[in-house]
Amino acid sequence: MVAESGHSVADEVGTDPIIRREPLVRRDPVAFGTGPIARRDSHVRRPPSSSGLYDVLDLILDKGIVVDAFVRVSLVGIELVTIDLRVVIASVDTYLRYAEGAERLELYKPRGGEDQLPDMMGMDEGGTLKKGSKKLKKAVSGDDDDESGGEADEGAVGKLAGGVRHVLKHGVGRIMERLSGEEHDEGDRSDEKRHARSGNGKHKSKREKVRGR
C-alpha cells in the first residue's frame, strides 16, 4: 500500500525509502494498559447509564420517599413487583437438574481401586434406594405445593447463561419483564425444555403417589 504511493510520498515525508517498505506496526491489544483481564476486572461496577429499566425497577417502584396519598401509579403494578421479589422455593425440576448434574460429575470422576469395590457389591446403591423410597412419600406430598407453583418457579431457577442479570430476571418473573420491556429469549427457550422434562416427572410422581397410598 505504501509502495503504491510511489516516490511522491517519500518526497512529501522526506524519509528514507526503506522506511516506506516497513510493514505497519501490529497493535498488540495486550500492550494496552495492564492487560485485558486486569482492565475488565477493575470495572466491575457499571454506571446507571449502562443499565436498562429492569435494574432499577425495584428501586423506583418500591423504595425512595413515598407520599401515600399522592401516588399516581396503580396499586396492581406495585403489588406485582413485591410479589415477584419473594424467595422462590426450588422446584422439582431443579432437584432433578442438580441430581443429574451431580451424576454427570460422578461419571467423569477418575476411579481408584477403592471406589470400585462398593460399586460392584451394589451395597451402597441398595442402601440409598431404600432411603429414597422412605422419603418418597414425604417428598411427593411435600412437593404437591411445589408442582402447582412449578410454572412460576421454573423461571426462578433458570440456568445461569449470560451472567447474574439472567438469573435475576428469571427469579423475578414475567411481570417484571413486561414492566421493564426487556426481553429474555434464552430464558423462554430453556423454560420450554424444562416444561418438556417436567411433564414426565410430574406424571410419574402422581403414579407413585397412588401406589404409595
Place this chain on the structure above:
Amino acid sequence: MSTYLYGIVRAPRTKKPSELPNEGVGNPPSPVRLLKHRELAALVSDVSDDYHAESEGLRGMRRDMRVHAAVLNHVIESTTVLPFRFGVVLPDDETVVHDVLHARRAPLADYLDALDGAVEVTLRAAYVEQRVLEEVVAENPQLVPRGSGRRAQSYNAKLETGRRIAAALQAKQRHDANWLLDVLRPHVRDVRVGEPSSDLMVLSASLLVDRKRLPKFDETLAKLNTHESGRMQFDCLGPLPPYSFVELKL
C-alpha cells in the same frame, strides 16, 4: 397543572443551579426545575392534572420511569439527593412547599445530613452452576451414591439427591453471602440485604458508599471478582441516588 416530584436536595447557594433536564415525565413533558423553600429544594416538573403513570399505556409508563431514574441519576453525580418513589404527584407547587418542604423540614434535613456525600450501589452475586455443583458434590461425597453415573438413579432417588444438593447449596449461599459482606463492609457505610431470588443467587444487596471511597470499593470488588472468577459472577450498578436508605413516608 399538577406538580410531579423527583427528589429533595439542599437549596443551592449559587444563583444558577447546575443544569437540569429539559424534559420530565408526562406527555408532553415539562422541564425539570427546582422549587426552593429555605434550605431545602424539591426537584419537580409540571404534569397534567389527570396525570397517571399508566395513562399512556405500558410504553408511556416505561418512558416515564426511565425519565424519573435518569433525572435522579443526573443529580446524584454531583449532589446528595433524596429520591422519591416513582409516580408522586401533588396538586400544585404550594402544596409541595407547605406539605413537604415546610412540614417535613426536620426529617428531610436529617436525611440530607445522614446521606451527605453518599451514593447507593446495588450488588448481585450469583454462582456459576456447574462449578458450585462440583463443589457441593466434592464437599458432600455421600450425597451422590457411588457409581450412580454408570446406572441412572431412579426418579425418586434423583429427587432426594436434588433436594439434598439444594439444601447444601443454601448453606453455602448463606456462608458466602456473609463472607462477601465481611469483605465489603469496611468500605461501605451501610447495607440493605434483599432476599435472594433463586438458588444460584448468592447476594442481592444495596450498599451505601461514600463517594470519596468509591475507588477503594471498586478495587475491593475487582479483587473479589478475580478471586471468584469462574465460581461467581457479579453485577454491580452505581452510583445511584440512595433509594434504599431513605425510609420516609410523608
